Amino acid sequence: MSVSALSTRGLDKSFGSLVVAKDIALDLPQGERYALIGPNGAGKTTLINLITGMLRPDKGQIFLGDKEITALKPDERVKCGLVRTFQINTLFPHLSALEAVTLAVCERRGYAGSWWQELPAYGDAVEEAYAILVSLRLGASCYRPTHELAYGQQRLLEIALALATQPKVLLLDEPAAGVPQSESAELFAVIANLSQDIAVLFIEHDMNVVFRFAHRIIVMVGGRILVQGTPQEIAADMRVREVYLGGAHHG
Amino acid sequence: MALSTVTEPQRYLAAQIRWQPIEIAFWLATLLPFVLTPNYLVLASHIAITALFALSLDLILGYAGIVSLGHAAYFGFGSYTAGLIAKWGWGEPLTGLVLAAAAAGALGYVTSFIIARFRHLALIMITLGLGLLLAEAANSASWLTGGADGLQGVRMWTLFGVFPFDLYGTTAYSYSLVVLFLAFLVARRLINSPFGLALRGIRENAIRMPAIGAPSPAHIRKVYTIAAVMAGIAGALLAQTTETVSLETLSFARSADVLVILILGGAGRLYGGIVGAIIYMVARDQFSGMNPQYWYFWIGTLLIAVVIFLPNGILGGMARLVRSERGRA
Amino acid sequence: MIASAFGVLFDGFAYGMLLFILSVGLSVTLGMMNFVNLAHCSFAMLGGFVTVTVTNELGWPFLASLPVAFLSAALVSVAFERVLYRRLYGASDLDQCLLTIGIVFVSVAVAAYIYGTIQQPLNLPPYLRGTVSILGQSFGAYRLFLIGISIAITVALVAALEYTRFGAQVRAAVDNQRMARGLGIDVDRVFAVTFALGSGLAGLGGALAIEIVGLDHAFAFTYLIYVLIVVAVGGLGSIAGSFVAASVLGISDMAGKYYFPELGAFLIYFVMVALLMWRPMGLFGRR
Numbered sequence: 001m002s003v004s005a006l007s008t009r010g011l012d013k014s015f016g017s018l019v020v021a022k023d024i025a026l027d028l029p030q031g032e033r034y035a036l037i038g039p040n041g042a043g044k045t046t047l048i049n050l051i052t053g054m055l056r057p058d059k060g061q062i063f064l065g066d067k068e069i070t071a072l073k074p075d076e077r078v079k080c081g082l083v084r085t086f087q088i089n090t091l092f093p094h095l096s097a098l099e100a101v102t103l104a105v106c107e108r109r110g111y112a113g114s115w116w117q118e119l120p121a122y123g124d125a126v127e128e129a130y131a132i133l134v135s136l137r138l139g140a141s142c143y144r145p146t147h148e149l150a151y152g153q154q155r156l157l158e159i160a161l162a163l164a165t166q167p168k169v170l171l172l173d174e175p176a177a178g179v180p181q182s183e184s185a186e187l188f189a190v191i192a193n194l195s196q197d198i199a200v201l202f203i204e205h206d207m208n209v210v211f212r213f214a215h216r217i218i219v220m221v222g223g224r225i226l227v228q229g230t231p232q233e234i235a236a237d238m239r240v241r242e243v244y245l246g247g248a249h250h251g
Numbered sequence: 252m253a254l255s256t257v258t259e260p261q262r263y264l265a266a267q268i269r270w271q272p273i274e275i276a277f278w279l280a281t282l283l284p285f286v287l288t289p290n291y292l293v294l295a296s297h298i299a300i301t302a303l304f305a306l307s308l309d310l311i312l313g314y315a316g317i318v319s320l321g322h323a324a325y326f327g328f329g330s331y332t333a334g335l336i337a338k339w340g341w342g343e344p345l346t347g348l349v350l351a352a353a354a355a356g357a358l359g360y361v362t363s364f365i366i367a368r369f370r371h372l373a374l375i376m377i378t379l380g381l382g383l384l385l386a387e388a389a390n391s392a393s394w395l396t397g398g399a400d401g402l403q404g405v406r407m408w409t410l411f412g413v414f415p416f417d418l419y420g421t422t423a424y425s426y427s428l429v430v431l432f433l434a435f436l437v438a439r440r441l442i443n444s445p446f447g448l449a450l451r452g453i454r455e456n457a458i459r460m461p462a463i464g465a466p467s468p469a470h471i472r473k474v475y476t477i478a479a480v481m482a483g484i485a486g487a488l489l490a491q492t493t494e495t496v497s498l499e500t501l502s503f504a505r506s507a508d509v510l511v512i513l514i515l516g517g518a519g520r521l522y523g524g525i526v527g528a529i530i531y532m533v534a535r536d537q538f539s540g541m542n543p544q545y546w547y548f549w550i551g552t553l554l555i556a557v558v559i560f561l562p563n564g565i566l567g568g569m570a571r572l573v574r575s576e577r578g579r580a
Numbered sequence: 581m582i583a584s585a586f587g588v589l590f591d592g593f594a595y596g597m598l599l600f601i602l603s604v605g606l607s608v609t610l611g612m613m614n615f616v617n618l619a620h621c622s623f624a625m626l627g628g629f630v631t632v633t634v635t636n637e638l639g640w641p642f643l644a645s646l647p648v649a650f651l652s653a654a655l656v657s658v659a660f661e662r663v664l665y666r667r668l669y670g671a672s673d674l675d676q677c678l679l680t681i682g683i684v685f686v687s688v689a690v691a692a693y694i695y696g697t698i699q700q701p702l703n704l705p706p707y708l709r710g711t712v713s714i715l716g717q718s719f720g721a722y723r724l725f726l727i728g729i730s731i732a733i734t735v736a737l738v739a740a741l742e743y744t745r746f747g748a749q750v751r752a753a754v755d756n757q758r759m760a761r762g763l764g765i766d767v768d769r770v771f772a773v774t775f776a777l778g779s780g781l782a783g784l785g786g787a788l789a790i791e792i793v794g795l796d797h798a799f800a801f802t803y804l805i806y807v808l809i810v811v812a813v814g815g816l817g818s819i820a821g822s823f824v825a826a827s828v829l830g831i832s833d834m835a836g837k838y839y840f841p842e843l844g845a846f847l848i849y850f851v852m853v854a855l856l857m858w859r860p861m862g863l864f865g866r867r
């Protein structure tokens with residue numbers, strides 16, 4: 001059995017007496033699509049913050065492949081291939097979409113430190129950025145500043161920025177949050193078409209989406225993992241039903 | 252697949268950074284004082300020096316988003332270094348300038364490690380504190396700096412062996428203007444490079460930067476050092492063209508003034524510091540007979556007005572005007 | 581030697597108490613709304629000048645002028661908050677700095693215009709002048725008075741925070757603004773009242789400062805730096821932090837001036853930078 005793309009062991013985090021993560025152990029194999037679900041306040045985004053290094057755990061270890069990354073800074077983890085998107089759009093308001101994705105590409109290629117050559121000269125980076133935007137159907141509006149884009153387009157840009165770093169493991173924090181039903185189809189087409197080389201863990205509230213895309217579901221409650229399993233197993237699990245008040249899902 | 256042609260996105264980006272006709276007109280206009288106002292060349296050289304100082308602040312404030320209340324530390328450090336080199340017998344301007352720039356850059360590099368670690372109020376206070384510390388140290392070390400009397404005995408040699416620094420300011424303004432223009436070219440290059448894009452990324456969303464793999468502290472240290480070098484050059488120019496250095500060059504007043512100037516012109520627009528410097532220094536010269544209290548009253552009012560009505564400074568306001576005209580057309 | 585050390589401690593503590601009254605309002609409002617109000621000391625200066633005018637021109641006794649100083653500063657601050665500050669609650673740190681620095685410039689110019697640039701004279705009542713002898717040690721009467729008032733104010737503030745409903749709302753708003761709003765607390769009103777109180781205290785501080793450090797047109801600038809140091813070092817939103825930081829600052833400044841006069845203000849700035857680097861959120865700050 002090959003090494004997981006992403007795994008954690010015994011991850012703990014508390015703020016005083018508030019336990020936000022307790023003994024989190026998960027394994028995300030390469031190319032798999034896992035969903036992380038749970039009620040509000042269960043600690044899902046906190047877990048992503050712990051894995052990406054934005055929060056330091058009290059105890060525990062995090063591995064990317066066979067490399068331990070627990071001590072690495074957030075940007076170093078990205079360089080190793082671990083990337084996340086944000087639940088609330090965390091974009092560059094006055095940069096155009098093209099500039100934003102080009103920036104991410106330049107950082108990856110190591111161009112971002114060079115201050116002598118003008119940006120257009122780095123044709124390969126610009127082209128790569130443009131190609132990513134086109135593949136996410138943002139090619140036509142890529143010249144406009146980010147704050148002028150429609151909300152759904154901004155959510156796509158969130159993903160574009162993540163893809164520009166060529167991730168091995170992608171953590172999507174509620175990728176469709178706030179996107180109206182009419183626009184979410186495009187978003188999910190994008191997610192479905194993500195390369196099989198990338199392992200994806202996504203937080204989601206919409207059970208239709210979860211059952212459609214996830215190979216496996218992890219249920220978190222109160223900072224702990226309640227249960228993990230295939231969608232069928234989770235749908236049948238009594239404890240999960242209790243947690244969700246009889247199986248009804250959030251919109 | 253190798254791309255031998257320039258594609259549309261590249262062309263778009265190239266168009267963003269092309270030299271605009273108005274820029275060329277502006278730099279040609281900087282030659283006008285030689286012809287139109289030959290009696291004011293000393294003032295013109297001071298404006299050029301202040302513009303260079305404001306440009307250096309723009310790099311860290313307008314582009315990387317670092318609010319500094321102590322940027323005069325590098326200006327004054329460059330000033331005293333250049334002055335001391337001349338005082339101790341080596342009055343050649345260009346080498347003195349390079350040495351002062353290097354010294355200011357070294358100081359900037361060392362302090363950048365502190366600066367890059369903090370944000371918000373702590374950062375503002377630390378920049379303020381470091382500036383005040385240096386000013387106090389210079390005040391106490393009067394054996395070196397001349398203290399409140401300023402540095403005496405600064406004698407500059409001629410520039411290129413031909414041009415003397417005299418009371419008319421011809422050499423002073425030519426020298427300052429050329430240095431300003433060269434520094435401007437460097438700044439322009441920097442802003443339009445991938446590094447410049449990274450700086451704007453830090454300013455736009457500091458949280459997102461590490462999430463795309465950007466080593467923000469390293470970027471900040473780099474731009475801070477470059478800004479310190481530029482500020483040091485400006486300070487050295489002042490020392491060399493006026494053949495004197497005073498404690499004022501390190502003071503909080505100078506840090507605050509340059510901040511006002513940059514905001515007035517518009518931060519993050521490359522020309523904002525230059526425009527602000529021109530307006531501020533010309534106004535101050537015109538009203539120099541005025542009671543200093545009245546000056547601060549009007550500056551204060553202007554500052555309040557700019558923050559409320561013109562948050563992107565004069566250049567920002569003009570840009571908005573142009574955009575709305577275009578929208579109507 | 582010990583007597584003089586004790587004297588330095590006493591004078592330093594009194595000075596620290598003055599800084600505390602001047603700073604506590606800024607610390608709490610900064611912690612609550614993250615609004616960088618660099619014009620805080622302009623309100624202090626206003627209180628000082630009101631006291632000067634009221635006692636010299638109108639002949640009121642010093643003690644009676646103190647509440648007037650407090651009230652005038654509080655009322656003027658409310659006007660500023662309504663008209664100017666409100667527009668910038670969501671604005672960047674820089675914009676708030678610049679707006680309030682502008683106000684400082686204007687206030688300094690206005691003060692110079694009305695009162696000139698000289699030190700303002702003040703007539704203290706006889707029972708506040710001279711020294712008082714306690715247990716064989718002589719203490720400045722005014723400084724004793726200052727310490728007494730400061731401690732009374734501290735106790736009142738802490739009691740109000742702990743035991744009144746308004747105090748609970750203030751604590752909630754400082755701790756987590758979004759949550760407080762969610763709980764139905766009118767954070768804007770809490771802030772407005774706290775801001776008025778804080779500015780009023782600053783005005784009181786300005787009035788009390790005249791005898792200790794003097795009052796001139798540049799007061800708003802000169803003491804801004806010390807107040808910012810107290811707030812940054814003590815931690816935003818913390819009364820205890822301001823108290824400790826102000827005491828430490830007051831005593832080290834006095835000690836520095838007494839034992840190392842050549843160093844000047846070097847020591848304070850150095851201590852501030854070092855402390856902030858160790859604890860960027862301040863000694864008692866959170867987040």
